[in-house]
Amino acid sequence: xxxxxxxxxxxxxxxxxxxxxxxxxxxxxxxxxxxxxxxxxxxxxxxxxxxxxxxxxxxxxxxxxxxxxxxxxxxxxxxxxxxxxxxxxxxxxxxxxxxxxxxxxxxxxxxxxxxxxxxxxxxxxxxxxxxxxxxxxxxxxxxxxxxxxxxxxxxxxxxxxxxxxxxxxxxxxxxxxxxxxxxxxxxxxxxxxxxxxxxxxxxxxxxxxxxxxxxxxxxxxxxxxxxxxxxxxxxxxxxxxxxxxxxxxxxxxxxxxxxxxxxxxxxxxxxxxxxxxxxxxxxxxxxxxxxxxxxxxxxxxxxxxxxxxxxxxxxxxxxxxxxxxxxxxxxxxxxxxxxxxxxxxxxxxxxxxxxxxxxxxxxxxxxxxxxxxxxxxxxxxxxxxxxxxxxxxxxxxxxxxxxxxxxxxxxxxxxxxxxxxxxxxxxxxxxxxxxxxxxxxxxxxxxxxxxxxxxxxxxxxxxxxxxxxxxxxxxxxxxxxxxxxxxxxxxxxxxxxxxxxxxxxxxxxxxxxxxxxxxxxxxxxxxxxxxxxxxxxxxxxxxxxxxxxxxxxxxxxxxxxxxxxxxxxxxxxxxxxxxxxxxxxxxxxxxxxxxxxxxxxxxxxxxxxxxxxxxxxxxxxxxxxxxxxxxxxxxxxxxxxxxxxxxxxxxxxxxxxxxxxxxxxxxxxxxxx
Numbered sequence: 275x276x277x278x279x280x281x282x283x284x285x286x287x288x289x290x291x292x293x294x295x296x297x298x299x300x301x302x303x304x305x306x307x308x309x310x311x312x313x314x315x316x317x318x319x320x321x322x323x324x325x326x327x328x329x330x331x332x333x334x335x336x337x338x339x340x341x342x343x344x345x346x347x348x349x350x351x352x353x354x355x356x357x358x359x360x361x362x363x364x365x366x367x368x369x370x371x372x373x374x375x376x377x378x379x380x381x382x383x384x385x386x387x388x389x390x391x392x393x394x395x396x397x398x399x400x401x402x403x404x405x406x407x408x409x410x411x412x413x414x415x416x417x418x419x420x421x422x423x424x425x426x427x428x429x430x431x432x433x434x435x436x437x438x439x440x441x442x443x444x445x446x447x448x449x450x451x452x453x454x455x456x457x458x459x460x461x462x463x464x465x466x467x468x469x470x471x472x473x474x475x476x477x478x479x480x481x482x483x484x485x486x487x488x489x490x491x492x493x494x495x496x497x498x499x500x501x502x503x504x505x506x507x508x509x510x511x512x513x514x515x516x517x518x519x520x521x522x523x524x525x526x527x528x529x530x531x532x533x534x535x536x537x538x539x540x541x542x543x544x545x546x547x548x549x550x551x552x553x554x555x556x557x558x559x560x561x562x563x564x565x566x567x568x569x570x571x572x573x574x575x576x577x578x579x580x581x582x583x584x585x586x587x588x589x590x591x592x593x594x595x596x597x598x599x600x601x602x603x604x605x606x607x608x609x610x611x612x613x614x615x616x617x618x619x620x621x622x623x624x625x626x627x628x629x630x631x632x633x634x635x636x637x638x639x640x641x642x643x644x645x646x647x648x649x650x651x652x653x654x655x656x657x658x659x660x661x662x663x664x665x666x667x668x669x670x671x672x673x674x675x676x677x678x679x680x681x682x683x684x685x686x687x688x689x690x691x692x693x694x695x696x697x698x699x700x701x702x703x704x705x706x707x708x709x710x711x712x713x714x715x716x717x718x719x720x721x722x723x724x725x726x727x728x729x730x731x732x733x734x735x736x737x738x739x740x741x742x743x744x745x746x747x748x749x750x751x752x753x754x755x756x757x758x759x760x761x762x763x764x765x766x767x768x769x770x771x772x773x774x775x776x777x778x779x780x781x782x783x784x785x786x787x788x789x790x791x792x793x794x795x796x797x798x799x800x801x802x803x804x805x806x807x808x809x810x811x812x813x814x815x816x817x818x819x820x821x822x823x824x825x826x827x828x829x830x831x832x833x834x835x836x837x838x839x840x841x842x843x844x845x846x847x848x849x850x851x852x853x854x855x856x857x858x859x860x861x862x863x864x865x866x867x868x869x870x871x872x873x874x875x876x877x878x879x880x881x882x883x884x885x886x887x888x889x890x891x892x893x894x895x896x897x898x899x900x901x902x903x904x905x906x907x908x909x910x911x912x913x914x915x916x917x918x919x920x921x922x923x924x925x926x927x928x929x930x931x932x933x934x935x936x937x938x939x940x941x942x943x944x945x946x947x
Contacts, residue, residue, distance in 0.1 A: 280603040283307050283357050286384065288326070289347050289372075290362030292657045293674065294578070295322035298360050301594040310354045312347065314340035316665045321657040328354065335667045341365045344372050351381055358382035358601050360594075364669070367577040368395060384601045386499075386576045390550040394574040397441050397479050404571045407549035409542050412561060412570040414481035422462065428480055429458050435483040438462055440469035440476075446519040447472040451483055484561060489723035491562040492516070493528045493569065495543035496585040498596050499552045502605040507540035508589045509615045511581055514722040515711065517633045522704070523711060524621045526584040529682055529720035539569050546574060555582070555597050564723065580674070583655060584619035587678040618685040619678045622708045624696065626670040629707035630735055634915075635670040637885040638938060639663045641700035642827065642844045642851070646692040651678045664701060666885045666935065672703065682720065686712055694856040699844045706858065710734055738859070744834040745854045747806035747814040748841055749861070750795040752830035753850060754781060755820045756843075785850065785861045793861065880920060880943040882908065882936045891932055893943075897925045905943050908936065917942055 440448025448469030
C-alpha cells in the first residue's frame with residue numbers, strides 16, 4: 275500500500291447536508307479546519323449552512339439536480355480551494371467515479387480509494403474477494419453467468435429459501451425472497467426488471483436466506499484503516515431491528531457475544547478491509563446465525579455509517595477526527611490493544627413517519643421541538659430546529675438520540691427516559707414506537723433478530739393507553755385557565771373567571787378526542803382548589819399552577835390526592851398536543867358546523883394525506899372509475915403510494931401534473947356522479 279504524504283488540511287468541503295454535515299463540521303472546527311457547505315433550494319436556511327465557514331448554492335431541491343451533481347460540486351471545490359471532500363453518507367459517498375474525479379484534480383477524498391469502493395460496491399465481486407481473504411460468506415452463487423437455467427440450478431443447489439439480490443442493488447431494490455422452487459423464475463424476472471430500472475444493471479446474485487425460525491441477527495463492525503497498512507476495529511454494533519430493510523435502533527457492543535466472538539468478528543472485518551486496500555472509516559456487515567454462532571459477510575459500507583456515534587461513545591474515539599487525520603496522511607495513533615470498550619450505547623433514529631401505517635414517511639414543518647439536554651451520556655445529532663421543515667426531497671430523519679451508560683439495561687432505561695422528554699409537534703413521528711420498543715421485554719432481554727418487529731407486531735403497536743382521569747382533569751383545567759383573560763396578573767388565580775373566591779363558580783366546555791368523540795368538562799372553583807369532572811365522572815380535586823412558557827406552549831403542575839402531575843400542552847392549528855408523564859395525546863376544540871361541512875366536502879374530493887411528488891397520473895378527466903381504481907401515484911421519500919378513487923364516479927378534475935409537489939391536505943382530484 276502506498277504511503278500518503280502528510281499534508282495538513284486547512285479547508286474541506288462537505289458534499290452532504292443535514293445532521294451528518296453538522297457532525298463533520300463540529301470535529302473540523304475543533305481541529306481548526308475551515309468548512310465549506312453546499313445547499314439546495316430546500317436547504318437554503320438549513321443549520322449546516324449556518325455552521326459552515328462558507329456555503330454555496332448547487333441547485334434545485336431534488337438530489338438529482340443538486341447533491342448528486344458531481345459537476346456542480348467540482349465547480350464549488352475549485353472556486354473555494356477546498357483541499358479535501360468529506361462525502362458523509364448517502365448521495366455520492368459510495369460512488370467510485372466521484373472519488374476518481376477528485377483524485378484527478380488533486381483533491382483528497384475523505385474515504386476509501388475508488389478501487390475499494392468499486393470492489394465492495396459489487397455484491398458479486400466483493401463476495402469473491404472475501405472468500406479469497408478467508409472471510410466467511412453466506413452460501414450462494416456469485417458468478418458472472420446470468421443464464422436463467424443456471425441461476426435456477428444454483429438456487430436448487432443452495433436450497434430454499436433463497437434471496438435474489440441485484441448486483442448493484444441497495445435499499446431492498448432488486449431483492450426478492452423465494453421460498454419454493456416453483457416461485458423462482460417469476461421472482462428472478464421481477465428482480466431483474468426492477469434492477470434494470472433502478473441501477474441500469476440486471477445482474478443478480480443468489481444467497482441462502484436465513485428465515486425467522488433461525489432468528490438471524492445483523493451484526494456489523496466499525497473499522498478504520500490508514501495509508502500505512504494499519505487497520506483496526508472499533509467494537510461492533512447490533513442493528514437487527516429494522517423496518518423496510520432500514521435500521522431504526524442500534525446498540526454497541528452487540529449483546530450476548532462472547533469475548534472470542536467479539537474478537538473473531540473484529541478480525542474478520544479487518545481482513546475484509548485489508549483485502550481491498552481500504553483506507554478511512556468503513557463498516558463490515560455480517561449476518562449472524564444464532565443457532566451455529568457463525569458470522570457470514572453480507573457487505574461493506576465504504577463510508578461513515580449513520581450509527582457511528584454509538585461506537586464513539588463506547589470506545590471514546592472521535593471517528594471523524596481519525597478520518598481527517600488519515601486523509602492528511604497520518605498513521606493511526608492507536609494499536610488494536612489500545613482500543614477499549616467501555617459501557618453500552620444505544621442510538622434511536624427519530625423519524626417523521628407513521629409506524630402504524632407501515633412506517634409511511636412524512637414531511638412538513640416542525641411547529642414545536644423540545645429535546646432532552648445533552649450531557650456526557652446523552653447526545654443528539656441533528657440539523658433540525660423548531661420552525662424547520664422535514665423535506666419531501668430527502669430522508670425523513672429528524673435526529674439521532676444517542677445514550678451511554680455502564681451496562682446495557684441502564685443504557686436502555688436512559689434511552690426510554692430521554693425519549694419521553696423528546697417532544698415534536700407538526701408531523702407524525704416514531705417516538706412512541708421507539709419507547710414501546712425500548713420497554714419491550716424481549717428487547718430488554720436482548721432477544722433481537724431481523725424479524726423482531728414482525729414477530730412482536732401486536733405488542734409493539736399497542737392501542738394507545740390515553741391519559742388517566744387525573745391527567746385529563748389537569749389538561750382540561752390548564753386549557754381553561756390559559757384561554758381565560760387575565761388582565762391584572764399572569765397568575766390564573768387572578769382571572770376574573772374565579773374572582774369571587776367565596777362563590778362556587780362552574781365552567782362547562784368540551785374538547786374532542788382524536789377519534790372525534792367529545793370530551794366534556796365541568797370545572798368548579800372552590801378556592802384554593804378546583805374540582806374537575808370529565809365526561810360526567812366523579813370530581814377530581816386539583817390544585818394547579820399553569821404557565822405559558824412561550825407562545826402557545828403551556829406547562830402545568832398540579833396535585834391530586836397528594837400525587838404530583840405534570841403536563842405540557844402545545845397548541846397547533848386548533849389542536850392541543852398534550853405531553854403528560856410519557857404519554858402523548860392530541861385533543862381539540864369542537865369544529866364549528868360550517869367548518870365541519872367544508873372538511874367533509876374536501877375529503878370527498880380526494881385530498882393528499884401526505885406531502886410528496888406526483889409520480890404518475892393514471893386517469894384522465896372524463897374517465898369513469900370505480901372505488902379503489904388508482905387515479906395517480908405519489909412519491910413520498912422514494913416510496914411510491916397509490917391514490918385510489920374513494921367512490922365510483924367520473925373524474926372531473928386532476929389538480930396536479932406529473933412532477934408537481936403536493937402538500938398534505940391539498941386537493942388531488944375531483945369526482946362527479
